[in-house]
């Protein structure tokens with residue numbers, strides 16, 4: 007019997023996959039994912055339990071309804087009863103739903119409490135959402151980085167064919183170990199975002215000024231993908247999440263390598279302060295930084311989007327006083343989507359992108375800005391803050 011059932015399922019599944027939905031994943035074409043953590047398994051079981059209860063209720067309710075419609079129809083000579091206010095019936099139809107609700111609430115509460123229990127974690131990662139990227143910071147490890155969409159704008163604009171992970175790929179995935187309890191602290195720099203990875207059954211709002219907690223413990227190594235699940239502005243659909251779950255020793259190695267890599271980058275950034283680049287070098291770096299980090303808002307054409315993001319082409323700031331230009335890029339403009347890039351980009355990258363903005367699209371200031379200029383600007387504004 008079981009065998010028969012299984013092969014019937016397989017058959018219907020195959021038919022579905024083969025004919026109806028070739029584009030949908032073959033394993034779970036319709037249902038939610040079972041995921042790769044104990045909690046996601048519990049959530050799935052809960053989902054199925056409630057689903058079966060709903061099915062049973064549907065069968066009973068529709069059964070009685072159709073039975074009544076068919077067997078007590080007027081053409082058969084049925085005469086409606088005229089009673090009302092039956093205490094017995096009212097008690098029954100109050101008590102039964104209450105019992106069903108309690109029966110559903112007990113396992114649901116258990117799972118919810120387990121999901122909230124972030125105690126005894128092995129590592130903590132802070133996740134900060136901002137328009138439109140994620141920032142991951144490993145507590146006590148000196149490791150932090152930004153994670154941005156890696157899909158090329160050519161794919162998005164339909165010039166190139168879309169890749170297998172279209173809009174679900176990033177430059178720096180979050181890397182975590184399996185078998186260890188990972189606590190996430192979540193917050194936001196600007197508007198509400200939501201960090202959602204279905205395979206972990208983790209979906210939590212990141213709210214500016216608040217810190218939310220979540221946790222996961224992954225059983226199976228692999229690459230897991232998710233998305234921001236809160237409408238957070240124009241490029242909401244362009245801030246995917248990619249998590250790379252590794253074997254524990256592999257993770258430890260990655261962490262050690264990453265620390266070295268970040269330390270090396272820091273050293274290079276310091277060296278950049280004493281070296282000067284040519285206009286061409288700055289323009290080349292600036293072009294890349296602009297496309298990666300600024301064009302979502304200010305557009306590749308530099309023309310911005312009227313009413314939302316100002317044009318850089320012909321802008322007063324980008325053609326006027328250099329300090330004002332450095333200021334807005336370093337410190338952002340609070341209360342607007344123009345964020346502070348001081349900690350997101352190196353001084354050299356900031357210098358390059360400012361040079362680029364001042365010498366592209368007909369902005370022809372001829373100004374060349376060096377990393378040391380940015381560093382000096384930062385120090386001067388530190389000092390003036392202290393002086394106040």
Ligand code: HEC
Nearest residue numbers: 137299300303314315316321322323335339342343344359
């Ligand atoms: C999330 C959207 C967003 C991103 C990304 C962004 N900006 Fe902005 N930018 C804005 C907004 C909004 C303003 C207008 C702020 C205001 O109201 O004063 C602005 C203003 C500016 C201005 C002043 C323009 C003017 O004439 O008023 C400059 C210069 C600028 N941004 C440079 C940059 C650079 C450089 C980058 C990339 C490193 C960047 N922006 C990335 C949203 C963004």
Ligand SMILES: [Cu+2]
Nearest residue numbers: 199200234238
């Ligand atoms: Cu978001």
